[in-house]
Amino acid sequence: MLCVICMVLGIIVSVAGQPHARASDLYYTDITPVNDDTRYTALNPDVVLNEMNKVKHSKGNIVFTSGERTSGDRLIVNHYDDDNFASALDVEVLMSYPAGTSTGVTLTCIEVYVDMTADDSGGYLSKGGIGQTNVEILLTSNLTRSFVYETFIYGY
């Protein structure tokens, strides 16, 4: 019995030793259908969107990046979501790190892998970014029947 308690405590302590390694530090919306009145740029007309670097690997398969891996950084956020729609829709996802108060982590690299039935997708930073302690990421795709993405955020 004591052994089990020790093990449990050991696990809690080792998890607590990496306070920034939780995906719960990320706020994210569902993959949300939008129209011209509800898309992010309509609701935030003054926002300045910074396009992420974009590499198209094949039809409907895109990698967005910002920054680069730096010695001493580590994975801060890994988040995956997917959805399918009965008809082709315009969709958006908004992610924000951290979800709450500052974690003190300086961001070094952001990678988002996107896959969808549509040909194209947009990946933008709408707040914060590399070298800062916060970021807001907007993903968009028009007339798509599916949307799958996985986000990796690194920092130190």
Ligand SMILES: *[C@@H]1O[C@H](CO)[C@@H](O)[C@H](O)[C@H]1NC(C)=O
């Ligand atoms: C989606 O459509 C909107 C409105 O026409 C346009 O502003 C936006 O650039 C499009 N996004 C993509 C990724 O093509």
